[in-house]
Structures are given as C-alpha cells and as structure tokens.
Amino acid sequence: MPGYKGHLVGGLFFAIMGMVGCVLFGWIVIDPLQGAALTGFCLLGALFPDVDTDSKGQNIFYAVFAAVDLGMIICRQYVWAAWLGFFAMLPAIDSHRGWTHTWWAMLLVPTPILLVPLMVQGTGAITAFVPFYVAFCTGYFSHLLLDGKFV
Known part of the structure; x- marks a missing residue:
C-alpha cells in the first residue's frame, strides 16, 4: 500500500490524464x-480515504478543512462551518480501511460539492461544480485502485 506520497502521485496522474482526456474529447x-483547482480536488480525493488514521x-x-472552516467563520457562515465540522469528524467513527475505503463512499463523500451550490444558488449552479465532483471522485478512485480495492 502506498503512503501519502504514492497516493498524491497517483492522484496527480489521474488528474492530468482526466483533464487531457476531457479536453481531447471536447467535453470541457x-x-x-x-485546471489547478480540479487538480487540487483530485489530490484531496486521493488523500481522503486515509483521513481515518494518523498520517501525513x-x-x-x-489543514485544508481547518482553513476552509475558518474562512466560513470569518464570513459569518456559522451554519456551513458547523456542517463542515460535523462531516470532518465522520471518518473517526470507524476503523482504518472501513467505510472510507468503499466504492460507495467514493461517490457519496464528495456530494456536498454538488449539494451546497444547489442549496445556496439553485439548480443552475450544479453544472459548474460537476467537474469538481468528478475530479474528487477520480482522486478517490485512484486511492482505492492503488490500495488494491478493485483487483
């Protein structure tokens, strides 16, 4: 099983190949x-399954969660900051390689990327965030693949 560096390299590979493929097919x-933001989301997805264990x-x-949460607090978005804090605690509920290492978590965990814009701005906002959802899922998939979950 790769460490965080291996998962970051895998996530970066999938991010670059995914963007190249999307551009070549004319999808985006x-x-x-x-591109930098999509790569960042892909790398966060590649790291997420291991947030349930003490690791780099x-x-x-x-650190990213804390920065975003602090930004929400500074902007007086207390309800959103509370939700983010709640979801940030969920991985600690189970053991390592528990629910965070499942295919359904790969699809479910990043749904706030779509749901938050839907709740704040309505249905028209979702399409702008679909690439970020896909990027996070792609990074998550790369993690599970490198851990041998799809072998």
Missing part, C-alpha cells in the same frame, strides 16, 4: 486556474 475547456495525508486534508 479548462483554463489554468480551473490526514494532516494535509485537515
């Missing part, structure tokens, strides 16, 4: 900022 036009990946992921 990616500017550099969006956990430290990186929770």
Whole structure:
C-alpha cells in the first residue's frame, strides 16, 4: 500500500490524464486556474480515504478543512462551518480501511460539492461544480485502485 506520497502521485496522474482526456474529447475547456483547482480536488480525493488514521495525508486534508472552516467563520457562515465540522469528524467513527475505503463512499463523500451550490444558488449552479465532483471522485478512485480495492 502506498503512503501519502504514492497516493498524491497517483492522484496527480489521474488528474492530468482526466483533464487531457476531457479536453481531447471536447467535453470541457479548462483554463489554468480551473485546471489547478480540479487538480487540487483530485489530490484531496486521493488523500481522503486515509483521513481515518494518523498520517501525513490526514494532516494535509485537515489543514485544508481547518482553513476552509475558518474562512466560513470569518464570513459569518456559522451554519456551513458547523456542517463542515460535523462531516470532518465522520471518518473517526470507524476503523482504518472501513467505510472510507468503499466504492460507495467514493461517490457519496464528495456530494456536498454538488449539494451546497444547489442549496445556496439553485439548480443552475450544479453544472459548474460537476467537474469538481468528478475530479474528487477520480482522486478517490485512484486511492482505492492503488490500495488494491478493485483487483
């Protein structure tokens, strides 16, 4: 099983290949900022399954969670900050390689990427966030693949 560096490399490979494929098929036009953001989401997805254990990946992921949560608090978005805090605690409920290492978690965990814009801005906002959902799922898939879950 690869460590956090191996999962980051795997996530980066899948991010680049996914974006190249999407551009070649004409599914999406990616500017550099969006490409960097999609890569970031893919890398977070690649790290997420190991947030249930003390690891460097956990430290990186929770540093991002803390920064986003602090931003929400500064912007007085207390309800959203509370929800983020609640969801950030869920991986600690089970043992390592528990629910975070399942195919259904790969699809379910990133759903807030779609649900939050839906709740805030309505149905028209979802289409802009679908690539970010797919990027997170792709990174998550790369983690599960490298851990041998699909062998």
